[in-house]
Amino acid sequence: MQPDISIIANLIGDSTRASMLTALMGGKALTATELALEADITAPTASSHLNKLVAGQLLIVRKQGRHKYFQLQGFEIAELLESLLNISAKVSQTKIATGPSDPRLRKSRVCYDHLAGELGVALYDALAKNGYIINEQSETIFTESGRDFFTSLGVDFDKIKSKKRPLCKSCLDWSERKNHLAGIIGQWILTDIYQQGFAKKDIDSRAVLFTDKGLKHFNKKYELLNTN
Amino acid sequence: MQPDISIIANLIGDSTRASMLTALMGGKALTATELALEADITAPTASSHLNKLVAGQLLIVRKQGRHKYFQLQGFEIAELLESLLNISAKVSQTKIATGPSDPRLRKSRVCYDHLAGELGVALYDALAKNGYIINEQSETIFTESGRDFFTSLGVDFDKIKSKKRPLCKSCLDWSERKNHLAGIIGQWILTDIYQQGFAKKDIDSRAVLFTDKGLKHFNKKYELLNTN
DNA sequence: GTTATGCTTCGATGCTCATCGAACTATGGA
DNA sequence: TCCATAGTTCGATGAGCATCGAAGCATAAC
Numbered sequence: 001m002q003p004d005i006s007i008i009a010n011l012i013g014d015s016t017r018a019s020m021l022t023a024l025m026g027g028k029a030l031t032a033t034e035l036a037l038e039a040d041i042t043a044p045t046a047s048s049h050l051n052k053l054v055a056g057q058l059l060i061v062r063k064q065g066r067h068k069y070f071q072l073q074g075f076e077i078a079e080l081l082e083s084l085l086n087i088s089a090k091v092s093q094t095k096i097a098t099g100p101s102d103p104r105l106r107k108s109r110v111c112y113d114h115l116a117g118e119l120g121v122a123l124y125d126a127l128a129k130n131g132y133i134i135n136e137q138s139e140t141i142f143t144e145s146g147r148d149f150f151t152s153l154g155v156d157f158d159k160i161k162s163k164k165r166p167l168c169k170s171c172l173d174w175s176e177r178k179n180h181l182a183g184i185i186g187q188w189i190l191t192d193i194y195q196q197g198f199a200k201k202d203i204d205s206r207a208v209l210f211t212d213k214g215l216k217h218f219n220k221k222y223e224l225l226n227t228n
Numbered sequence: 229m230q231p232d233i234s235i236i237a238n239l240i241g242d243s244t245r246a247s248m249l250t251a252l253m254g255g256k257a258l259t260a261t262e263l264a265l266e267a268d269i270t271a272p273t274a275s276s277h278l279n280k281l282v283a284g285q286l287l288i289v290r291k292q293g294r295h296k297y298f299q300l301q302g303f304e305i306a307e308l309l310e311s312l313l314n315i316s317a318k319v320s321q322t323k324i325a326t327g328p329s330d331p332r333l334r335k336s337r338v339c340y341d342h343l344a345g346e347l348g349v350a351l352y353d354a355l356a357k358n359g360y361i362i363n364e365q366s367e368t369i370f371t372e373s374g375r376d377f378f379t380s381l382g383v384d385f386d387k388i389k390s391k392k393r394p395l396c397k398s399c400l401d402w403s404e405r406k407n408h409l410a411g412i413i414g415q416w417i418l419t420d421i422y423q424q425g426f427a428k429k430d431i432d433s434r435a436v437l438f439t440d441k442g443l444k445h446f447n448k449k450y451e452l453l454n455t456n
Numbered sequence: 457g458t459t460a461t462g463c464t465t466c467g468a469t470g471c472t473c474a475t476c477g478a479a480c481t482a483t484g485g486a
Numbered sequence: 487t488c489c490a491t492a493g494t495t496c497g498a499t500g501a502g503c504a505t506c507g508a509a510g511c512a513t514a515a516c
Contacts, residue, residue: 002250002313002402003313003316003317003320003402004243004246004316004320005240005246005249005250005309005312005313005316006240006241006242006243006245006246006247007316007319007320008312008315008316008319009237009238009240009241009246009312010237010238010241010242011241012233012234012237012241013234013237013238013239013240013241014234014238014503014504015232015234016504016505017234018232018233018234018237019234021233022230022233031462031463032462032463033461033462033463041504041505041506042505042506042507043462043463043464044463044464044465044466044505044506044507044508045504045505045506046463047463047464047465048464048465048503048504048505049504051464056319057319065462065513065514066461066462066463066512066513066514067462067463067513068462068463076311076314076315076318077315079311080308080311080312080315081233083304083307083308083311084233084236084237084308085230085231085233086304087236087304087305087308088231088232088233088235088236089231090304091235091236091284091285092231092232092235141369174231242473242474244474244475259492259493260492260493261491261492261493269474269475269476270475270476270477271492271493271494272475272476272477272478272493272494272495272496273474273475273476274493275493275494275495276473276474276475276494276495277474279494293483293484293492294482294483294484294491294492294493295483295492295493296492296493
C-alpha cells in the first residue's frame with residue numbers, strides 16, 4: 001500500500017493549525033499560549049491542536065517548568081511547509097499583491113533556520129557572483145572556492161559531512177520570487193549573524209533586525225556589492 | 229500577510245482526494261470515472277472533488293469528447309506530493325512494514341514522470357558509479373562526463389536549458405529509502421524507455437512492465453552492472 | 457500555606473463538508 | 487431516431503471536528 005498522505009495534509013489543512021505551523025517557521029520554539037495568541041484561539045483549543053500536531057510528528061515538544069515549548073520536528077517538515085508556502089503564494093498571486101505588508105519582514109526574515117527576504121536574496125546573488133555557489137536551474141551547487149571561502153570563515157566541513165541534510169539548497173522566496181540559501185550553510189550563516197551580533201531576533205515576528213553596524217559587517221563579510 | 233497554506237493542504241487532506249492525487253502520481257491523465265473507481269466513490273462525489281482540485285489549481289483538466297481527463301497541474305505539485313509521501317511513509321513506518329505489497333510496484337514504477345522502485349534506485353546508483361552524476365548529500369550534481377553521456381544518447385541540452393525545472397534531482401523513494409533520479413533527465417529516461425519499447429505502461433497501476441529483452445537493453449544502455 | 461499562571465480534560469454546541477440518490481445535460485454510436 | 491455512457495446539479499443526510507466554558511491539575515512565586 002501507498003502511504004496515506006491525507007493524514008499529514010489534513011493536519012496542516014486546518015487554518016488554525018496552519019497559522020501555528022507558519023509561526024513556527026520562524027525557527028524559534030514557542031509556548032502553547034504564544035501559539036494560542038498567534039492563532040487567535042483559546043487555550044483549550046490550542047491544547048487540542050498541539051496534541052494532534054505532536055501525535056502526527058509534525059512538532060516536537062519540550063517541557064520546561066510549567067511551560068511547554070513547541071517547535072517543528074525537523075528540516076523535512078520545514079521544507080514541506082516551504083513548498084506549500086510557495087505554491088500557495090503562486091495560487092493566490094492572481095488576487096493579492098506580492099509579499100508581506102510588514103516592511104521589516106520584507107527586508108530580512110527567518111525561514112525556519114536560514115535568512116530570507118531581500119537580504120537573503122542579495123546574499124545568494126553575491127555568493128553566486130563570486131563563484132562560491134553555482135545556480136544550475138533551481139539546483140544549487142557548492143564550488144571548491146566556496147568551500148575554501150567558508151572554511152576561512154570557520155566552517156568545519158568534516159564535522160558537517162555526516163549529516164543527512166544537504167549542504168546547500170536553494171529555497172524559493174515567496175515574497176521575492178528569487179532564490180535564497182537554505183541547507184546547512186544557510187543555517188550556519190544565520191547562526192553566525194546572531195553570534196557576531198550583526199542582528200537581533202525580533203520578539204514576536206520572523207523579522208531579523210540588523211544593526212547599522214552589523215549590516216556593514218555582514219555586507220563586507222559576504223562581499224555584498226551594492227550596500228543599501 | 230503570509231500565504232495561507234491551509235487551503236491547499238486542506239484539499240490534499242481529504243482521504244478521497246488524496247487517493248485521487250496519488251493515483252495521478254502515475255503521470256497519466258485519468259478520466260473522472262477512472263478516478264471515481266480508484267477512490268471508491270460515486271460519480272457525483274467524484275465530480276465535486278475534482279471541481280475543487282481544479283479550482284485549487286492542483287489539477288488541470290482537458291475535455292475530449294464526452295470524457296474529461298485530469299492530471300496534476302505540474303511538477304511542483306508532483307514534488308509536493310512526493311515529499312508528503314516520504315514524510316508520511318516515515319511517520320507510519322513504526323507500524324507498517326516498508327514498501328508496497330504489489331511486487332511489480334516494488335520493482336519499477338512511475339513517480340509522476342520518472343522511474344522509481346528498485347530499478348529506479350539501481351539506475352541512480354549506476355549513473356553515480358560511472359561518474360555521470362555525483363550524489364552530494366541528498367543533493368545531486370550533473371557532471372561533465374554525464375553531460376557527454378546523455379548527449380551521445382540524444383539529449384539536446386540547449387533545448388532544455390530554458391526550462392525552470394532542475395536538470396537533475398534526487399528523489400527519495402518511499403519504498404526503497406534510497407535516491408532515484410527525478411528532474412528533466414529523469415523524465416527523459418522514462419520517455420525513452422517507452423519510446424524504445426523497453427517497457428509498457430500498466431493499464432491500472434503505476435507499475436512499469438519491462439519485457440525481458442527491454443530490460444537487457446536498458447541495463448546495457450545505462451551500464452547497470454548487476455543485472456537481475 | 458496562598459495565590460497566580462500554564463496547560464489539560466470534559467462535555468456541549470454548532471458548523472462544515474463528504475456522501476449519495478435522483479433527475480438532468482451532453483456526447484457518441486447504432 | 488433512440489439508446490448508452492460520461493459527467494453535472496441539487497437537495498437531504500449525517501458524521502466528524504473545531505470551538506469554547508467550566509472545572510481540574512501542575513508548577514512557580516510569595
